[in-house]
Each structure stands twice: as structure tokens, then as C-alpha cells.
Amino acid sequence: MTESAFIQDLAMLMAVAGLVSVLFSKFKWPKVIGYILAGVVLSRHTWGSSLLVDEGSIQTIGQLGIIFLMFILGLEFSTSSMKKIKDVALPAALFDTIVMTWLGYTVGTRFLGWEAVPSLFLGAAICDSSTTLLAKILDEMKWSKRPFVKYVIGTSVCEDIVTVGIIALITGVATGRGMSVGEVGLSMGGLAVFMLATLTFGLVLVPRLLNSVAKHHDDEELILTLLGCCFFVTFLAFKLDYSLAMGAFLVGIFGASCDVRERIKRLVEPFRSMFAAVFFVTIGLLVDYRACLDNYLPILVLSFVVMVGKLVNITIASLASGSEIKNAVQTGFSLAQIGEFAYMVALLYVTITGDSSSPMYQIVVGVSLLTTVMNPVMIRISEPISDFLETKSPEKFRSFISTYHSALERLHELRRPKGIRKVVRRSIVELVLIFIMNLSVAVASTMLVAIDFSKFSKLFEKWDSILFCFAANVFFLALLAPTVKIARLLGKAFGDVLFGSGSEAWRLAAKQISIHAVIVITVVLYFLQIFMLNVNLAPQSPIAKAIMSTLMLVILAFGWRLFVKATHRATLRLNEALSTDERLAAKPKELNFSVPEGTIHKLTLGDTSPAVGGTVVTLNIRAKTGASIVAVHREDKIIRNIGPEFEFRIGDILVAIGQGHQIAALKDLLGVI
Secondary structure (H helix, E strand, C coil): CCHHHHHHHHHHHHHHHHHHHHHHHHCCCCHHHHHHHHHHHHCHHHHCCCCCCCHHHHHHHHHHHHHHHHHHHHHHCCHHHHHHHHHHHHHHHHHHHHHHHHHHHHHHHHHCCCCHHHHHHHHHHCCCCCHHHHHHHHHHCCCCCCCCHHHHHHHHHHHHHHHHHHHHHHHHHHCCCCCCHHHHHHHHHHHHHHHHHHHHHHHHHHHHHHHHHHCCCCHHHHHHHHHHHHHHHHHHHHHCCCCHHHHHHHHHHHHHCCCCHHHHHHHHHHHHHHHHHHHHHHHHHCCCHHHHHHCHHHHHHHHHHHHHHHHHHHHHHHHHHCCCHHHHHHHHHHCCCCCHHHHHHHHHHHHHHCCCCCCHHHHHHHHHHHHHHHHHHHHHHHHHHHHHHHHHCCHHHHHHHHHHHHHHHHHHHHHCCCCHHHHHHHHHHHHHHHHHHHHHHHHHHHHHHCCCCCCCCHHHHHHHHHHHHHHHHHHHHHCHHHHHHHHHHHHHHHHHHHCCCCCHHHHHHHHHHHHHHHHHHHHHHHHHHHHHHHHHHCCCCHHHHHHHHHHHHHHHHHCHHHHHHHHHHHHHHHHHHHCHHHHHHHCCCCCCCCCCCCCEEEEECCCCCCCCCCEHHHHCHHHHHCCEEEEEEECCEEEECCCCCCECCCCCEEEEECCHHHHHHHHHHHCCC
8 A cells, every 4th residue: 555546545535425425415315325336436346447546545444434433423322321221222132133143044045055154154244233334324314313213223232242242153163163152152251351341441531531631622632632542442452353343432432421522522523424434435345236236136135134134123122122112113124234244244254264256245245235225215214104103003002012011111120129139239240340350451461461572672571571460460459449348348238138137146246257258258269360360470580579579568558548549539430420411411501592694793993983982872882773792803802791881993893793784774873884
């Protein structure tokens, strides 16, 4: 990729994207479709050779489009939104991905005559709806704030996560390892650790950082800080073989948990518009229309399976999970498509098996393109169809759904922990989070030690294992204080549950035994983690081990109170981030006034103006003209809220508000042409 080729290709793409944007906006068509068709026109598959110099460089820019789209999506999708819809989105995503994988496998084996492995990959390719595509289409349609959208996005994100597990399963089959429970557990466990650790660290650190930076009122400083966080987490996801989109989405959630998220959305919007257009053009570049025509029947059949299958699956699962009829139907219609995840699965199949002659990739591309073209139509018709079903469906059916949802809500209410159960569940969750954070720090330290730092500094390379081991141990010791505190609460709660009856002395003694037992077990497990860390990272030299052990004991002895304070502040920051929506909603709303266009005028007083030397009172401006003077520019100053005794001078520029006839009267009064 040369510099001139990159600039030439980017110029071509942006020019085409700009033309498409103008044309499709004029005719009120979804611009996403235009971008994809533009990619088809530019593709080498259409003309035999591409109009672009290096398509590979454009694919890289397309990845940036995914990052910015998913980041904006995360900004719209806060942690409170996740909590509200988890009971609907997760079950719907699980049901849909499993059924669609089975349908894809069935079509591959029964209709296309493929073997089991390509059929499994085909099922994985059609099981996941495109979050990126949905975000763009809903934004263009101005539907982003509609009630069903949070279920659409939540279900789509959950499908992304479930699909990662499905890919781990079928990859084991394709490589001959089989559907190993260990492989799947390791893959899903690693994904869970990455997400939870990133969310915990991110929600503690990033919102606080962004709020502090925002106080400087420097947009450049804020956007660069934010983009630095975004690309750092995205890079971590990429290095760990997870989705770029997932990393960007997580950072978007961090941004949504700070007090300046609306300002952040405004700053990031231009980046999203540019790179999103390039991303969807790159999708079109992959389309070989000849191969699609040769496989038109499988494409049509699979497109039908995707649109009908996902529509039925999501609608039924959403209704069963407690969603209203209108929201369930609109969610089903919106998710009846596949997108960029499908391309990745098809390419993975070709890479793993080396079966480059398989038509799978072009079939998947054709299905994705067709369902993408149909998606805006499906979303639009979901409105009247859902209204019809909600109002015209049989009374018995609506009564049954209402009764079922009421029963489901009562069941959810019973499942919600209260009193001691709530303390037990919260304590266990907090201990698990601490364990995950420790695990993530241990893994990160191990990965850092494996890096060759000799080019950076030979001295650092010599001591890097000791430094990273020391830092990881300090982190472990810092979290020991809150771990003991949480274990004490958990032990007390267990004591209340197990020894709630009997004499007062017996209950107090039993509670103390329970508290100490839980603390001992927790601390033993905690130090087992520290032991496992040091087995892998601790220096081999006995002297180095002795020095580091001594330092750890000193830090533990003198830093205990400091650790307690630090973790307390971190807990407060985490709670603040998780309650951002409630805090912002409680703030008094700012009053914003808009002035109709054309009502603000600037009038300059010349040396012949009769207003020179006069005041607002003597000229009686408001009564004679109906216009108002809201500010005066004098030399390098702007004088606002001028009083009745304010005296006008030569060269003053008056900022006046009024209608056309009022401004005309003011010009006559001031002697201004």
C-alpha cells in the first residue's frame, strides 16, 4: 500500500460516497444501499479490473468505519439500558442463533448437498444479524429513539456474543478437534473474562477521566482522549482475536456512563459519517455479481430462510420473554438480515479448510446484500403490520398475551433477591468480579513479559519479569482489603440464614464462626491466586524473590489503609458510572431558546447617525420600532444586556432582533442604510 495509491483510492471513494449521499437523500432512499451499490460498480468483479488502485487499503479504512459505528452505538446503549432489556434480548438471541444455525445446516445438507462442515459454517454465517447495518439504517430513518430499537440493538449485540461461541464449536470440527467442551468453554470463558474485566476497569477509570478532561472546555483534548481509549481497547480485542466492533462498543458504553456524553456524540458524528460510508462501499467491493447470478437459486432460498426464519424466531422469543406485541414484531422485522459477521465466517471457512472452490462466500455475500437491500423495507412495513396485529388480533390472543406477561412479571419479581438474599448475591458477584480482575491482570502481565523489549531498552528487558510481577502483586494486595470486607458481609449473611433461630448467645457465636469461616476460605483462595501468579512470573533468583517478598510485606503493612481508601473511591466511581442515567435525569434541564432564521441583524452606526450620543431611553427604540438591541460590539469587546442608560457611539455594531418591518423601522431611526 503506497501513499499515493491510498490517497487516490480514498479520494475516489469519498467522491462516490458524496455523490451517492446527495442522490439518495434527494429521493429519500437509504444511503446504505447506495454505498453498497457504489462498491459493486467500483469492484474488479464488475469490470475485470478495479477502478481502485489497492482494494486492500480500503478494507483497512472500512474497519475504521465499524469501529466508529459501534462506538456511537455504545454511546446510545448505556448500562441501564442493558439491565432493562436483558430478560428479553438474551433469550431471543440464544433462541434465534441456535435455530438459524440448524436451519443453515439443514439447507446446506438437504438442499445444496454439502458436507457437514461447510453446512455448519453456512448455519453460523446466517445466524447473526448486523448490528452495524441496523445502527446506520435506523439512524438514517430517524427511528433511533423508538421503543423497540433498544430491543433490536440489545438482541443483536447478544447474538454477536453467542455467535463467537458457535464459531468456536464449528472451528473445532473443521480442524479435526471435534466439538470439544474444553475448547468451547475456554473460548467463551476468555470472552467473558475480557468483557467483564474491560467493563469493570473501564467504568471505574474512563468516565472519571472524561469528566475531568471535559472541565477544560477543550473539544480537541476531549476527543483525542476518547479516541485514545477507543483504539486502545479495540487493539486489545484484536490482539486477543475478538471482534473489533466489540471493543469499540464497550468503549462507547464507557462514554455513555460519563456526564458529557451528548457533547461526545456531537464530536464523534463527523468521523462516523465518513468511515461508515467507506465501510459499506467496501462491502460492495466484495460482490461478484456473476458468481451471485450463477448461484441465484441458493441465494434466494437462503434469503427467504433468513428473513422469514429470523422474523418468526425473534418475534416468538421476544413475546415469550415478555415483550409487547408491537415491540416483538418490529424487533423481528428489523433483525431479518445478516451482515459483516457473515463475511467473516465464510472467509474463516475458506482459510481453515483451504476450500477456495466452494461457492459459499459468494452465496453468503449475495444473501447479505439481498437482505440488506430488503432491511429498510422490512423495518418500514413493521410499523403498520405491528399496529394491525396489536389492534386487530383476536381478543382471546391479546388477553392470553396480557395474562402471560403479567404472570411473567410476577415471576421476575419473585426472582429478584430481597433482604439477605440480595446481600448474598451482590457479595458473590463482587467477589467474582475481583477474581476476574485479578485473572485479567495476571494474564496481561504474562503477555507483557513475553514481549521482547530489547529494542526499547536492554535494561528493561532484563528486569521486565520482576517489574511486571511486582506490579501485579501490588494490584492483588490492593484488592485484598475489599475482598476481606465483602467476605465479612457474605459470612454475616450466611450466618443470618443458617443460624437465625436459637438463643441469642448461640446465634452470635454461630454468626462469628460463619464470618470467620467465609473470610478464611476467601483469603485462602485469594492467596492461591497470588501463588499461581508468582509460579509463572516470579524471578528465579532467590535473592530477587526475597527482596520482592519483603517489599510485598512492607507494602501490605503500611499500605492497608491506603488500599481501603483507594478501593472505596473506585467503588464509588463504578456506582456513579452505573447510575449515570438517573443522575442526569435528576439534573435540572437547561433552557434552550432558538431564534427563527433571519431575525438577527447587525447594524453599524456611522458618524452621521442620529443615534450617536443617544441612549436606549432617549431613542425609545422598543416603542418606536418593536425591535430589540441584545448586544453591542465596541472595538474588541462585546457588551451584552445593555441597560436603559447605555450611550451609543460612532462605530458601534448593534445586534438587533426583530421581524423584517421592525428592522426596517430601526434602520430609519438609526439612520443606517
